[in-house]
Amino acid sequence: MSLTLATTTPGEPEIFPSLQGEGPSAGRPCVFVRLSRCNLACRWCDTAYTWRFTGDIRPHRDDLTFERSENQITLDVREAAMRILALRPTRLVITGGEPLLQAPSLAKLIPMLREAVPALEVEIETNGSVPPPHAIMQLVDQFNVSPKLSHSGNAEHLALVPELLRDWAASPKAWFKFVVADMDDVNEVAELQAMYRIPSERLFVMPEGTSSETLRERSKWLAGAALTHGWRFTDRLHIHLYGDTRGT
Numbered sequence: 001m002s003l004t005l006a007t008t009t010p011g012e013p014e015i016f017p018s019l020q021g022e023g024p025s026a027g028r029p030c031v032f033v034r035l036s037r038c039n040l041a042c043r044w045c046d047t048a049y050t051w052r053f054t055g056d057i058r059p060h061r062d063d064l065t066f067e068r069s070e071n072q073i074t075l076d077v078r079e080a081a082m083r084i085l086a087l088r089p090t091r092l093v094i095t096g097g098e099p100l101l102q103a104p105s106l107a108k109l110i111p112m113l114r115e116a117v118p119a120l121e122v123e124i125e126t127n128g129s130v131p132p133p134h135a136i137m138q139l140v141d142q143f144n145v146s147p148k149l150s151h152s153g154n155a156e157h158l159a160l161v162p163e164l165l166r167d168w169a170a171s172p173k174a175w176f177k178f179v180v181a182d183m184d185d186v187n188e189v190a191e192l193q194a195m196y197r198i199p200s201e202r203l204f205v206m207p208e209g210t211s212s213e214t215l216r217e218r219s220k221w222l223a224g225a226a227l228t229h230g231w232r233f234t235d236r237l238h239i240h241l242y243g244d245t246r247g248t
C-alpha cells in the first residue's frame with residue numbers, strides 16, 4: 001500500500017517539523033506530512049503545486065488524468081512511517097492537497113505510527129468535501145475542516161457538500177476554519193453557520209493571504225467581525241515566521 005506525497009525539492013517528500021500555524025492547536029510543535037492531489041481547485045490555494053500539474057486544468061474531474069510531476073513522490077506506507085518516526089513526533093498534522101483522497105492508506109499509516117508512539121496525536125487538514133471513512137473518524141483526534149466559500153471558485157463542486165457539512169458539524173472532533181478575504185465572505189460564513197448549525201466554539205475565521213502584510217491588513221477588520229459574530233480568529237503563524245515556503 002502506498003501514499004503519494006508532495007515534495008519540497010524533487011525526490012524529497014514533504015515531511016517536516018513545524019509549529020502548527022493555524023486553528024485550535026496553533027503554536028503546538030508538530031510533524032507535518034503533505035500529501036499530493038486535490039479534488040478542488042481553489043483560486044488562492046497556497047499549495048497549488050500539490051495538484052496543478054502540466055496539462056491538468058480541472059483536477060477534480062474524473063476524466064482527466066494527472067501527469068507525472070516532480071512535485072509528487074509515491075512511497076510505500078512503511079517507508080513513509082519510517083521517515084515520519086525519524087522526526088520523533090508527538091503530534092502529527094496530515095495535510096495536502098486533500099488528504100482524505102488517500103484515506104485507505106492513512107488507515108494503515110496511523111496504526112503503524114501508533115505502534116511506535118502509542119500516545120501520538122493526529123490532526124487532519126481537510127476541505128470537508130470528501131466523506132471520511134469510519135476507520136478514519138476513529139483513528140484521528142482532530143479534523144481541521146476548511147469548507148470553501150464561493151470566492152474559492154469551486155461552485156459546481158461545492159453543491160455536493162451540504163450533507164457532509166452537517167455531519168462534520170455534528171462531530172466534536174471537527175473544527176471549522178473558514179478562509180476569508182472580504183466582508184462578503186464573512187456574510188457567507190454566517191449563512192453557512194446558521195444552515196449547518198456549526199457551534200461558534202468550533203468556528204474559526206482566518207484571513208486569506210500568503211504574506212505578513214496581507215494577513216495583518218485583513219486581520220484588522222476580520223478580528224472585529226469575529227468579535228461581532230462570537231467566532232474564533234486564527235492567524236497564520238507560519239507565514240509570519242517563515243513566509244510562504246515549502247516544508248515550513
Ligand SMILES: C[S@@+](CC[C@H](N)C(=O)[O-])C[C@H]1O[C@@H](n2cnc3c(N)ncnc32)[C@H](O)[C@@H]1O
Pocket residue numbers: 038044045046047095096097098099125126127128144145146177179206207208209210
Ligand atoms: C492547503 S490546505 C490543505 C488541506 C485541505 N485541502 C483544505 O483546503 O483544507 C490547508 C489549509 O490552508 C488554507 N489555505 C490555502 N490557501 C490559503 C491562502 N491563500 N490563505 C489562507 N489560507 C489558505 C486552506 O483553507 C486550509 O485550511
Ligand SMILES: Nc1nc2[nH]cc(C(=O)O)c2c(=O)[nH]1
Pocket residue numbers: 018019020021022032095096125238248
Ligand atoms: N506551520 C504550518 N502550519 C500549518 N497549518 C496548516 C498547514 C497546511 O498547509 O495545511 C500548515 C503548514 O503548512 N505549516
Ligand code: SF4
Pocket residue numbers: 038039040041042045046047048050096097098127
Ligand atoms: S481544497 Fe485545499 S489543497 Fe485543494 S485547492 Fe483548495 S486550499 Fe488547495
Ligand SMILES: [Mg+2]
Pocket residue numbers: 046047
Ligand atoms: Mg499551509
